[in-house]
Amino acid sequence: MQFFGGSDISPSPPPPTASGHNAHMMYIFNRSGICLLYREWNRPLHTLNAQQDHKLMFGLLFSLKSLTAKMDPTSADKGNLGVPQLPGQGCSFHSFRTNTYKLSFMETPSGMKIILLTHPRTGDLRESLKYIYNLYVEYVVKNPLYAPGTPIRCDLFNTSLDQYVRSIS
Amino acid sequence: MGREVSESCVDSLLTEMVSSYCNRFYSNKPELAARRIEAIGYQVGHQLSERYTMERPRFTDHLEAIKFICKDFWSELFKKQIDNLKTNHRGTFVLQDNKFRWLSRISTDPSTENGSQDPESKAAQAMSMYLYFPCGIIRGALSNLGIPCAVSADMSSLPACSFVIRIKA
Numbered sequence: 121m122q123f124f125g126g127s128d129i130s131p132s133p134p135p136p137t138a139s140g141h142n143a144h145m146m147y148i149f150n151r152s153g154i155c156l157l158y159r160e161w162n163r164p165l166h167t168l169n170a171q172q173d174h175k176l177m178f179g180l181l182f183s184l185k186s187l188t189a190k191m192d193p194t195s196a197d198k199g200n201l202g203v204p205q206l207p208g209q210g211c212s213f214h215s216f217r218t219n220t221y222k223l224s225f226m227e228t229p230s231g232m233k234i235i236l237l238t239h240p241r242t243g244d245l246r247e248s249l250k251y252i253y254n255l256y257v258e259y260v261v262k263n264p265l266y267a268p269g270t271p272i273r274c275d276l277f278n279t280s281l282d283q284y285v286r287s288i289s
Numbered sequence: 290m291g292r293e294v295s296e297s298c299v300d301s302l303l304t305e306m307v308s309s310y311c312n313r314f315y316s317n318k319p320e321l322a323a324r325r326i327e328a329i330g331y332q333v334g335h336q337l338s339e340r341y342t343m344e345r346p347r348f349t350d351h352l353e354a355i356k357f358i359c360k361d362f363w364s365e366l367f368k369k370q371i372d373n374l375k376t377n378h379r380g381t382f383v384l385q386d387n388k389f390r391w392l393s394r395i396s397t398d399p400s401t402e403n404g405s406q407d408p409e410s411k412a413a414q415a416m417s418m419y420l421y422f423p424c425g426i427i428r429g430a431l432s433n434l435g436i437p438c439a440v441s442a443d444m445s446s447l448p449a450c451s452f453v454i455r456i457k458a
Contacts, residue, residue, distance in 0.1 A: 258394060259394055259396065262297070262300055262301075264303075264304040265395060265396070265415055273398035274396045274398075275396040275398070276394065276396035
């Protein structure tokens with residue numbers, strides 16, 4: 121299991137453990153695009169270095185969100201692009217699926233983006249992402265030793281996240 | 290006495306208090322910051338014990354007062370009682386709370402656990418600043434009940450923590 125803490129050098133990875141984890145990887149970005157958390161459970165192929173990987177992911181989601189909002193046939197109101205809304209309000213995509221993985225996405229009103237990649241037959245993970253956001257609030261935001269805007273290095277958050285992700289089917 | 294306040298507000302206030310005293314008012318002087326925080330706790334404990342012993346008769350001896358702290362006082366503050374009380378019958382009491390509410394969300398950087406001794410003691414020192422306030426509360430409460438004492442805390446096994454009360458002869 122590798123742990124990337126943002127833009128610094130990652131420690132040398134331990135041998136991969138594929139058993140017991142149903143998800144592949146997870147990103148958490150804040151409003152300004154800083155990757156607060158990148159967690160990897162099962163990723164056999166790395167194509168880019170960590171920096172490029174995070175930037176690509178953030179850029180992709182930003183573009184996808186504005187594309188889906190602009191192409192919305194049902195809404196007459198142009199909306200305010202770039203302003204985060206409550207999950208479910210406005211028009212925002214929440215997942216895409218390929219033949220090898222499914223990417224689930226959630227953005228909070230404070231601009232936090234949570235992205236989870238799982239196997240393609242996963243169901244709707246919107247409630248799970250909300251629960252993960254709850255874990256974030258409890259163990260990161262309310263952690264007195266955490267400074268907002270910095271990469272997340274909280275043991276309790278990591279363990280409870282791993283436990284929860286293991287239980288998502 | 291039926292008014293309520295949000296627990297998140299209290300948690301944030303305590304976090305900010307420790308952070309202000311340690312990083313702004315007395316930066317580089319952690320002993321002074323600790324003493325100020327403990328003094329604030331002393332005032333708070335003093336007033337709280339006044340309020341929570343309003344309808345009770347006087348305590349007959351030190352053990353009764355300590356038992357009041359363990360049961361009623363702790364329940365008013367933390368919605369639970371002290372889990373374990375030990376004494377040497379010579380003026381020293383150890384109160385153990387197996388899941389101290391104000392420390393339930395604190396956690397440290399997992400990657401530095403394997404490092405040298407130094408980062409660990411820095412994290413331990415940062416965490417110990419959050420225990421001065423409850424120590425002060427206990428000291429203030431007991432001194433209002435006529436028992437001058439010294440209170441220290443030990444958090445070697447989070448989330449459990451112990452408070453050691455030494456009654457001045």
